Amino acid sequence: MIEVNDKKFKTFEKTWSNEEGIRGFFTLVNNQPLGKRFMGTAMVFFALGGILALLMRIQLAVPENNWLSPLTYNQFFTVHGSTMMFLFAVPFIEGLALYILPMIIGSRDVAFPRLSAFSYWLYLFGGTFFFISFFTGDAPDSGWFAYTPLSGPKYSGLGLDFWVLGLALVEISGIGTGIELGVTVLKMRARGMSLNRLPLFAWTILVVSIMIVFAFTVLLMATTLLEMDRMLNTKFFNTDFGGSSLLWQHLFWFFGHPEVYIMFLPATGIISSIVATFARRPIKGYTYVALAIVITGFVSFGLWVHHMFATGLPELANAFFTGASLIIAVASGIQVFAWIATIWGRNPAFRVPFLYFIGFLVNFVAGGVTGVMVAVVPFDLQVHDTFFIVAHFHYVLIGGVLFPVFGGLAYWLPKITGKMMNERIGKLSFWLTFAGFNITFFPMHFMGFLGMPRRIYTYPNELGLGELNMLSTIGAFILGSGSLVFFYDVIKSLKCGAPAGNNPWGARSLEWSLSSPPPIYSFLTPPHYQEKDGEFDETHRPQGIVSEVLTAAPTTWRATPVTHALTAEVEAIQWLPGPTWLPFLSAVVLLITFLGMLLKLYLLSAFSFFIFVGLIIQWLWPSMSPKIQQEALALEEITGVTLRPSGTKSTVWWGMLGLIIVLTMGMGSLFFSYFYLWLYSDMWPQGNLSVPDQKLFLGASALLVLSAPLMFWIKREIQTRKSRHIFIAALLNFIMVSLALIIYTWDVLKLPFDPTLNAYTSVFYSIYWLIMGFVVVDLGICLSVMSRIGTDKKIEFPGFLLHSQIANMFASFLGLVAIASWIVLYLAPQII
Amino acid sequence: MNNLKITLIAFLGSILWVIHFMSIYAFAEFGCQSNWKWTSGVIMGITFICFLLGLFSIYKSYKVSQLISKETQSTLYFLAHYGIINNAVFTFIMIYQSVPVFYFRGECL
Numbered sequence: 001m002i003e004v005n006d007k008k009f010k011t012f013e014k015t016w017s018n019e020e021g022i023r024g025f026f027t028l029v030n031n032q033p034l035g036k037r038f039m040g041t042a043m044v045f046f047a048l049g050g051i052l053a054l055l056m057r058i059q060l061a062v063p064e065n066n067w068l069s070p071l072t073y074n075q076f077f078t079v080h081g082s083t084m085m086f087l088f089a090v091p092f093i094e095g096l097a098l099y100i101l102p103m104i105i106g107s108r109d110v111a112f113p114r115l116s117a118f119s120y121w122l123y124l125f126g127g128t129f130f131f132i133s134f135f136t137g138d139a140p141d142s143g144w145f146a147y148t149p150l151s152g153p154k155y156s157g158l159g160l161d162f163w164v165l166g167l168a169l170v171e172i173s174g175i176g177t178g179i180e181l182g183v184t185v186l187k188m189r190a191r192g193m194s195l196n197r198l199p200l201f202a203w204t205i206l207v208v209s210i211m212i213v214f215a216f217t218v219l220l221m222a223t224t225l226l227e228m229d230r231m232l233n234t235k236f237f238n239t240d241f242g243g244s245s246l247l248w249q250h251l252f253w254f255f256g257h258p259e260v261y262i263m264f265l266p267a268t269g270i271i272s273s274i275v276a277t278f279a280r281r282p283i284k285g286y287t288y289v290a291l292a293i294v295i296t297g298f299v300s301f302g303l304w305v306h307h308m309f310a311t312g313l314p315e316l317a318n319a320f321f322t323g324a325s326l327i328i329a330v331a332s333g334i335q336v337f338a339w340i341a342t343i344w345g346r347n348p349a350f351r352v353p354f355l356y357f358i359g360f361l362v363n364f365v366a367g368g369v370t371g372v373m374v375a376v377v378p379f380d381l382q383v384h385d386t387f388f389i390v391a392h393f394h395y396v397l398i399g400g401v402l403f404p405v406f407g408g409l410a411y412w413l414p415k416i417t418g419k420m421m422n423e424r425i426g427k428l429s430f431w432l433t434f435a436g437f438n439i440t441f442f443p444m445h446f447m448g449f450l451g452m453p454r455r456i457y458t459y460p461n462e463l464g465l466g467e468l469n470m471l472s473t474i475g476a477f478i479l480g481s482g483s484l485v486f487f488y489d490v491i492k493s494l495k496c497g498a499p500a501g502n503n504p505w506g507a508r509s510l511e512w513s514l515s516s517p518p519p520i521y522s523f524l525t526p527p528h529y530q531e532k533d534g535e536f537d538e539t540h541r542p543q544g545i546v547s548e549v550l551t552a553a554p555t556t557w558r559a560t561p562v563t564h565a566l567t568a569e570v571e572a573i574q575w576l577p578g579p580t581w582l583p584f585l586s587a588v589v590l591l592i593t594f595l596g597m598l599l600k601l602y603l604l605s606a607f608s609f610f611i612f613v614g615l616i617i618q619w620l621w622p623s624m625s626p627k628i629q630q631e632a633l634a635l636e637e638i639t640g641v642t643l644r645p646s647g648t649k650s651t652v653w654w655g656m657l658g659l660i661i662v663l664t665m666g667m668g669s670l671f672f673s674y675f676y677l678w679l680y681s682d683m684w685p686q687g688n689l690s691v692p693d694q695k696l697f698l699g700a701s702a703l704l705v706l707s708a709p710l711m712f713w714i715k716r717e718i719q720t721r722k723s724r725h726i727f728i729a730a731l732l733n734f735i736m737v738s739l740a741l742i743i744y745t746w747d748v749l750k751l752p753f754d755p756t757l758n759a760y761t762s763v764f765y766s767i768y769w770l771i772m773g774f775v776v777v778d779l780g781i782c783l784s785v786m787s788r789i790g791t792d793k794k795i796e797f798p799g800f801l802l803h804s805q806i807a808n809m810f811a812s813f814l815g816l817v818a819i820a821s822w823i824v825l826y827l828a829p830q831i832i
Numbered sequence: 833m834n835n836l837k838i839t840l841i842a843f844l845g846s847i848l849w850v851i852h853f854m855s856i857y858a859f860a861e862f863g864c865q866s867n868w869k870w871t872s873g874v875i876m877g878i879t880f881i882c883f884l885l886g887l888f889s890i891y892k893s894y895k896v897s898q899l900i901s902k903e904t905q906s907t908l909y910f911l912a913h914y915g916i917i918n919n920a921v922f923t924f925i926m927i928y929q930s931v932p933v934f935y936f937r938g939e940c941l
Contacts, residue, residue, distance in 0.1 A: 196910030287910070291917055298846050299925070302853045314864035316871070319932030320856055327925050566835050567907045679865050 038095025106190025
């Protein structure tokens, strides 16, 4: 054990602690309190969504009931679905991962603590914004999928604007947390925790974080287009003007189906943790389970059309999606068999978390089997929009997500709070939940077969489904009471639970080596992960110079080691930010921007957006004080490990990669929309228009393409420490990008049509606006590189090379986007 | 052989699947809508090429796995072996998913 003197320990602890009082509430950035906030807020939304579900069940308890009006029923199922999908399941899992993941992988915090805080505030504001729609008297009523034209300007009011804009904030929050968690798994693992030793929960979070980045961006783009249709009168989804309702469905479900696996995969990670602990051995077939997780992540993006089998797409295309839908069941099955093999012959203790695993297994397999059934087109056409589908997806989502979430809470809550939950109350809660769930949803399979339609507020007596519906309603209340008992148990354990000790379950993973509750910095000494019999060897003590030097250190700033993405060898020591107002303020200002748009106060919106940009610049501006820089240099000398990582050693590089994927998916969604609209148009461009003159676009794009090699040259000069002419080169680069922006702006102002004319002009302008937005970001990056060169002529300290690498990455990306946009907008219509 | 190369080879099958799936979907949706008579033929051709590339990816990851020592390079060894299974699975998925094209034989319906 490395000795730490008391004074050093106290200073170290103070550095990691939050500020006191109300100030501390808004400025904290540590993963643990933020994880708890995410989970707590998600549970509040879960309760609200659950209440709506019970109200709907009361309405459906008897036939021809008029207790709720059709409109209110539509609003309830819309808000219920949206709440459970967007405001409960994903944020809760993100919160759990935010809290527990750094401990599982041996890090003191996540990769970008301020981004976690920013994501939390956006989630809270977005969720609240979304629920405000209830008080406008015009709650959204077009389903959680918001199909157009029901969600278009003609058939829905202000409530849907609240829904869309609230959702946009939640999506940005989700993307932020996704990048955060992905980079954390890749770069913040303990030394020795190589990819082949990565705990399965961390595998699932890694895969899901990548999925979030791909899927959520498409939804963000789709909701942006929908809001543009509603506010700016564009025509993406307006069929009278060449738009397409099916385009919305394609974009929505490209997100919507992976979303199911974004919720389900971490749930399997939770289950793997529980099963390994209670079976007292590692999960069987580790490699195959890891493989199944990756396959599920990939193939989940090839299923979206199975939500659209009834829309009249070509049968040949449908058949490919049937294939993918069947294959993904095999991937899920691999995990199920691995869990069964793990518990086989082990006589596991039937404690509450393990009971939830059993509940999960039974219900999820049932949901999976009906999933295979609805993957087959002829069957799907028969049961489409019936209660059979309601039963299927609740078996998958409650069975496959809620049971593991409750199991995971029962499993990790003793670590989080230091108190045990009551076993008897826990078991009561489990049996109520299990029985209530099956009583509610199992009869729905039969109701669906017998013709009970979903999304309809009542049903005729002659259908003969009164008894089954009454049974479902009774089951729903039993299910609700199970959740209530669970929450009661949580609160009771907080007040008078028995002390948990460090490892109440006898688990063998890294987080259980910490005290319960863990200290805010998690690890006083950065751990060195060693395994014995395929599990964490708790007897192994940390060793190596980095662990030694970083024990209760640094004392005046926060830091944690960064390791290689594959081998987990220490590559650098990462400076981490302390308490700051920036995430909260940025989120508030972004909220005002959205509010301004909603209330059509565009000046307020523009003003607050400029403040937002200012805050982001301050956020990104290097904030290591000269004193810390000196300390960092000294630490570098002792450890021989850099504190100024660049390239793939830096978490920022990976964060930038994540951002570029987000932007690529955003632009990709628009390109898809462009070709999809074209495919179903009689002529292209629509409305007898001709493709605009391309000279200016080509000129501006050429400048962007040329900017990429120039930025590469600047980066190389900095890399080789040749400071000659780089300021002039950076200035030239800045001028080129500025000129490109001016030319684009000039061109867009003199386009011979406006964006509201038809779907072609809408998508044309959108691609144009997006590329201009990218150029503005590039301009900011160029400006910052230039100012860094100007103020730090010796090119010495920190992140200077990294700065130019980031700029180079973005410039290359922008060059490619410029070429691709030219091909799509100008070349393709001429050659096809 | 560097880490990046081994990682890419391990995920080659997955990347191929993405390309294959996007291509056959695009050809099915766009080809059928435009009544293009070569739709099925092109899909079969793409599948055949991807199948060959998939076989190559299995072979390549097998060769890589032979070059790595389990004792001294355990992570890379894991990755190489992972690659063999991953590439084999995705090669199978590509074939499995494309089977319907033989049933439709030029018809889009």
